[in-house]
Amino acid sequence: MKNKAVERVIRVFQERGNGRYGDECVSQLEHAIQAALLAEESGASQPLVAAALLHDIGHIIGECDLPESDDEDLNDFHEEKAYQWLLVNFGIEVADPVRLHVLAKRFLCTVEPEYAHSLSPTSLKSFHDQGGLMSNDELESFRAEPYCQEALVLRRWDDLAKDEQKEIPNIEYFVPLLTVCSEAATA
Numbered sequence: 001m002k003n004k005a006v007e008r009v010i011r012v013f014q015e016r017g018n019g020r021y022g023d024e025c026v027s028q029l030e031h032a033i034q035a036a037l038l039a040e041e042s043g044a045s046q047p048l049v050a051a052a053l054l055h056d057i058g059h060i061i062g063e064c065d066l067p068e069s070d071d072e073d074l075n076d077f078h079e080e081k082a083y084q085w086l087l088v089n090f091g092i093e094v095a096d097p098v099r100l101h102v103l104a105k106r107f108l109c110t111v112e113p114e115y116a117h118s119l120s121p122t123s124l125k126s127f128h129d130q131g132g133l134m135s136n137d138e139l140e141s142f143r144a145e146p147y148c149q150e151a152l153v154l155r156r157w158d159d160l161a162k163d164e165q166k167e168i169p170n171i172e173y174f175v176p177l178l179t180v181c182s183e184a185a186t187a
């Protein structure tokens, strides 16, 4: 594997991907791979599949420990921590849906009250820690984001990617796709 950014993604998932976030039932690695598979099965573009795989990498790419239960503050700004690194190494089509996926949850909870009922307890807790319902100004700002639609579909895969029974491939399955996205962004 020659691409340094792709190597780092694989290493981070191998070294830290077994941790669980709060009280979620799947590991970070399982969650990421399931989200990417849902994107792939939906016929999403390669950058959006990569965004689905990398959407929570901010939880594990830095030095911080994962919260061990929902009792902790679940707003760790993970979507912003990874943003600059994703932007430089994978481009805006990957980085922006990732940056917006937390706002997308707040948007959906605000415009679709029943959406909040579909969230896992941990996701509902982090929704409150991340700011809760959006104001009208926040809704307008979100709608004006060029990648808001991509962030909304990513959010749906994120919510579904918590299946304890699902069979998943190894993280290396995504190396070719990540390499294509990285090379396109850094060419």
Ligand SMILES: [Fe+2]
Binding pocket: 031, 055, 056, 158
């Ligand atoms: Fe997630």
